[in-house]
């Protein structure tokens with residue numbers, strides 16, 4: 001009898017794990033268990049009454065590098081090429097990103113000329129910070145916060161304006177707590193290998209073999225900065241769902257896993273409330289903190305480590321305006337914590353993807369709220385009402401973008417614990433988890449945003465790697 005692999009969690013990581021398992025020549029029996037009625041996890045696209053698309057989670061996927069290319073390959077294999085909406089390299093959404101500082105929007109400098117010129121809000125041309133970086137000695141610590149690393153190498157302004165904002169934009173997190181080694185591994189590695197981050201980035205990490213397809217070549221030739229899908233990014237999990245079903249994967253929805261136990265024969269019993277599943281191997285693609293509550297007593301040391309990988313919440317407010325114009329054209333802007341502790345940034349969705357504006361077209365922007373403001377509200381037990389978030393978001397759009405008229409359409413969602421935080425020493429947590437799994441020979445593989453990257457590409461790669469490691473132990477593989 002073939003082996004049974006149960007995958008926990010139908011977000012993009014669990015779906016990607018099933019996708020790669022389902023393509024194996026000797027396919028094990030694969031069962032995907034999702035706790036809610038919908039697949040996709042944080043990837044969720046909603047259509048407005050005029051046909052406009054509102055992304056409640058991710059809104060763009062980067063095509064760069066081997067991971068970006070692998071995702072595009074999967075998109076082609078799913079037959080989605082004609083649905084792809086690219087942001088080409090010469091488009092304003094690819095070229096312009098802004099910082100909102102001191103009540104004004106400033107373009108982030110790009111290219112050599114941009115670095116040589118004075119570029120407020122930075123007091124000196126960034127060229128000088130770069131020159132200083134080249135002369136700095138290599139750090140000696142095995143890990144460092146993003147803030148301390150950037151301050152040491154590029155100076156206090158780059159640390160407190162640029163990297164502070166970037167950490168808020170990507171992780172909704174605090175650069176003074178997040179780990180450089182885990183959040184920006186390429187910067188950490190560049191310093192380790194070449195002593196200088198700039199030198200390391202210029203010389204590159206060496207070309208890893210990249211998958212090739214017509215779509216990958218097109219993305220490279222047109223210098224895409226990101227892409228979406230015509231009907232929203234949720235088309236990706238929906239297509240994966242259809243593909244998996246056609247390949248014989250059982251997809252169980254509305255079945256939250258409530259416990260895992262090890263049986264005498266070494267197999268898992270996966271408890272689903274009223275029923276249970278037997279599994280030879282489990283791939284967990286649920287958040288680390290969720291898995292920590294499911295593990296049996298024998299795996300208590302692993303559960304203790306996973307419990308410490310926490311996540312922060314983000315309120316996503318999608319706004320649509322009729323007859324309004326943005327003061328600038330670009331991907332969007334980020335807001336450093338010193339400027340506004342609550343507003344992480346605003347994405348100008350209509351600039352990157354005007355095809356999703358609806359009929360007649362309306363201007364769409366998304367305000368992301370979170371950070372210390374939201375943490376303080378949560379800690380004080382304040383009522384986190386839709387009205388509060390809508391009011392904060394409208395105020396931000398009015399002050400920061402001049403969108404003073406009331407929006408024609410508004411969606412408010414508070415995503416609780418949606419972005420894992422790789423805080424200082426995160427790599428040690430991963431090491432202990434790996435060591436425990438290897439020493440105990442537990443038939444369990446970890447995937448998902450909690451571990452080695454939160455971007456959609458990272459999550460898909462974590463699912464792929466989980467599938468590869470399971471297939472390696474298949475008797476007939």
Ligand SMILES: Cc1cc2nc3c(=O)[nH]c(=O)nc-3n(C[C@H](O)[C@H](O)[C@H](O)COP(=O)(O)OP(=O)(O)OC[C@H]3O[C@@H](n4cnc5c(N)ncnc54)[C@H](O)[C@@H]3O)c2cc1C
Nearest residue numbers: 009011012013035041042057058059257448449454455456
């Ligand atoms: C607001 C926001 C904006 C983002 N923007 C971008 C972006 O623009 N670009 C980008 O690349 N990335 C972005 N990201 C990051 C990216 O979307 C996520 O990191 C990624 O989608 C996480 O996927 P996952 O499958 O690992 O986890 P999840 O999406 O959390 O999926 C986990 C799944 O497990 C299920 N589950 C939980 N408990 C159980 C249980 N007990 N039993 C069964 N199932 C269970 C959940 O219901 C869920 O479906 C964004 C994230 C957020 C929140």
